[in-house]
Amino acid sequence: MFAVTNIDDILILALFFGQAAGAGRAGAVRVVLGQYLGFIAILAAAVVGALGAGLLPESVIPYLGLLPLLLGLRAAWRAWRDRRNGDDDTDTATPGGPGILQVAAVTLANGGDxxxxxxxxxxxxxxxxxxxYVSVFLIGVGLWCAAGRFFSTRPIIAKALSRWGHILLPVVLIGIGLLILIEGGAFGL
Incomplete structure (x- = not known):
């Protein structure tokens, strides 16, 4: 169940690890901490929901898609701005990489399903x-982080992420955000 509901996270994690490459170990740690923080929030909502308290009304869950959509638009604007300002180096590894809360927000928003x-x-x-289930899923998050890091460090994948990651990340985040909004019926579609 964990693998099926989180298969898309491996690509996102590889992108985040690719961005964090310039920050060394600290950047990778931020990605892992953000992934755990976001996934713990997902588990907390599921546990509370299962216990009958209902953390979020079902009608609100599709609007979690706004988080990756906005983060994707922000990343696209930054990529466009940097390219327009002549900062055309193809290295997507930003000095600090993604922050813990950025990774957590994307993880949580992508976890509505x-x-x-x-x-x-x-x-x-x-x-x-x-x-x-919670214990197994938390172990699964660690395995997913390891897989995302592994993919981001493979020479051919790392080269592709380095060259196209600044374009791919916004596209993936915007796509995930729109998918969550549309599939959740946020706009009556």
Whole structure:
């Protein structure tokens, strides 16, 4: 269940790790911490929802798509501005890389569908089963981070991310944001 609901995160993590490459280990740590923070928020919402308290009304979840959409538009504007100002180096690794909250926001926004899947599963699993799911999922986040980092450091992938990451990241974030909004019926579509 974890793998199916988070397969798209590997690409996003590879992009974030690619951006963080210039910041060394500190940049990678920020990506991992952000991923865990965002995923813990997803799990917290799912646990609370499963316990019947309902953290977010179901009608609000599609609007989580605004987070990656806005982050994507911001990244696109920065890429366009840097290119326009003659800063045409193809290295997407920004000095600091993405921040913890940026990664967490994208993870949380991209996890609206996860909440919808996890709540009913957690509700029938009971407290003990829920604890097992949460533990396994947190281990899964670590594996996903390792896979994202691995992909971002493969020479051919790293070269592609270095050359096209400044374009690919905004496109992916905007696409995810629009997909969440549209599939969630945020605009009655």
């Amino acid at each position: 996860n909440i919808g899947v996890y709540v009913p599963v957690f509700a029938v699993a009971g407290t003990g089963g829920m604890a097992v």
